[in-house]
Amino acid sequence: MAASTAKQTLPPRLPPLSPVRLAPECSLRLNFHSPLRRLRPFPFLKASSLRVEGSGNADAVRARSMGVQAVLDGFPYRDAPKEDAPSLPKPLSSGESSNSATDGSRLRVAYQGVSGAYSESAAEKAYPNCEAVPCEQFDTAFQAVERWIVDRAVLPIENSLGGSIHRNYDLLLRHRLHIVGEVKLAIRHCLLANHNVKLENLKRVLSHPQALAQCEHTLTKFGLVREAADDTAGAAQHVAYSKLKDTGAVASESAAKIYNMNILAKDIQDDCDNVTRFLMLAREPIIPDRDRPYKTSIVFSLEEGPGSLFKALAVFALRQINLTKIESRPLRRHRIQGSDDNDNSSPKYFDYLFYVDFEASMAEEKAQNALSHLDEFATFLKVLGSYPVDTSMI
Numbered sequence: 001m002a003a004s005t006a007k008q009t010l011p012p013r014l015p016p017l018s019p020v021r022l023a024p025e026c027s028l029r030l031n032f033h034s035p036l037r038r039l040r041p042f043p044f045l046k047a048s049s050l051r052v053e054g055s056g057n058a059d060a061v062r063a064r065s066m067g068v069q070a071v072l073d074g075f076p077y078r079d080a081p082k083e084d085a086p087s088l089p090k091p092l093s094s095g096e097s098s099n100s101a102t103d104g105s106r107l108r109v110a111y112q113g114v115s116g117a118y119s120e121s122a123a124e125k126a127y128p129n130c131e132a133v134p135c136e137q138f139d140t141a142f143q144a145v146e147r148w149i150v151d152r153a154v155l156p157i158e159n160s161l162g163g164s165i166h167r168n169y170d171l172l173l174r175h176r177l178h179i180v181g182e183v184k185l186a187i188r189h190c191l192l193a194n195h196n197v198k199l200e201n202l203k204r205v206l207s208h209p210q211a212l213a214q215c216e217h218t219l220t221k222f223g224l225v226r227e228a229a230d231d232t233a234g235a236a237q238h239v240a241y242s243k244l245k246d247t248g249a250v251a252s253e254s255a256a257k258i259y260n261m262n263i264l265a266k267d268i269q270d271d272c273d274n275v276t277r278f279l280m281l282a283r284e285p286i287i288p289d290r291d292r293p294y295k296t297s298i299v300f301s302l303e304e305g306p307g308s309l310f311k312a313l314a315v316f317a318l319r320q321i322n323l324t325k326i327e328s329r330p331l332r333r334h335r336i337q338g339s340d341d342n343d344n345s346s347p348k349y350f351d352y353l354f355y356v357d358f359e360a361s362m363a364e365e366k367a368q369n370a371l372s373h374l375d376e377f378a379t380f381l382k383v384l385g386s387y388p389v390d391t392s393m394i
């Protein structure tokens with residue numbers, strides 16, 4: 001395919017979405033799925049035209065008695081489907097990874113990047129036969145699901161060489177989507193260039209920072225200056241469309257085909273075992289089955305003190321629950337003053353959120369007990385989702 005043809009046929013990316021102002025005729029939806037109410041505290045809810053506030057089942061009932069049809073985790077939604085307006089949304093069953101939306105149409109799945117990005121392949125692996133919808137930013141993909149523009153989002157969360165994708169950890173907490181699955185994808189990078197451009201002509205290489213990090217040794221060996229792009233395929237597209245002669249791109253073999261580029265080197269990642277784990281996100285959680293292994297992702301914060309993290313992790317160890325991932329992120333908020341007004345101790349700037357994945361589902365008693373235990377002393381605790389483990393790469 002010629003680059004100019006590819007330019008015309010590629011789907012447009014969703015640009016960043018502006019905030020929703022709730023119109024009086026809009027439906028609102030309350031999502032009160034919570035096995036343990038304190039684990040998933042519902043935030044203060046405000047909708048300018050309806051003045052609804054909600055924090056639990058009683059508020060859901062009150063909101064409905066006020067004529068509110070639906071509120072999705074405290075977020076006002078435009079374009080909520082009319083047919084399910086009278087009833088509260090049902091959690092998805094664990095068979096939710098079916099390839100069609102509830103009305104039988106193809107599932108629309110948001111990913112960040114342009115056609116040929118690894119995220120597009122991950123979306124297609126997670127939901128075969130889906131319509132993959134490109135988004136400019138991770139944030140847009142979250143919002144597209146929240147606003148019913150698409151049915152799901154598939155976003156990278158960690159890579160076996162480059163580590164965690166911190167932005168998506170932060171967005172998981174800022175948005176109100178549920179993790180309903182994970183998908184692992186083998187990442188095999190190529191060095192792409194325009195036709196008739198040789199390796200010795202290249203001075204620079206463009207790609208996603210994660211991809212550049214995964215090819216650190218090879219790119220150093222080639223003596224190329226790295227430049228960050230939004231995604232790997234976007235880098236290839238830029239090099240192709242701008243007809244650059246001194247710049248290459250690190251991207252997939254499929255990006256080379258789509259943008260009609262030459263592959264100068266294959267498998268340039270620093271280790272042949274290069275795997276990225278993606279999360280599948282939906283508006284509603286799934287009900288876990290007992291037929292296959294599940295994982296649960298949670299996020300919590302703790303009072304500072306000796307052994308506080310040790311104590312938190314012990315709730316899992318005591319119940320023989322295996323942890324598969326732990327990540328800490330700064331808790332972004334105003335600095336925390338001492339609780340006592342007369343407290344002259346210095347203010348705290350470094351508070352953390354801990355993201356933990358463990359091998360059990362919220363349907364299992366041991367997981368419920370572990371989280372009830374953690375909830376006794378955690379200053380914040382939220383379940384992000386229980387979902388089947390992707391065993392495809394074991």
Ligand SMILES: O=C(O)C(=O)C[C@]1(C(=O)O)C=C[C@@H](O)C=C1
Binds near residue numbers: 117120208230231232
């Ligand atoms: O740039 C892409 O193609 C992406 O899909 C993004 C992304 C990432 O964010 O980690 C996905 C997989 C690879 O690890 C490199 C880049």
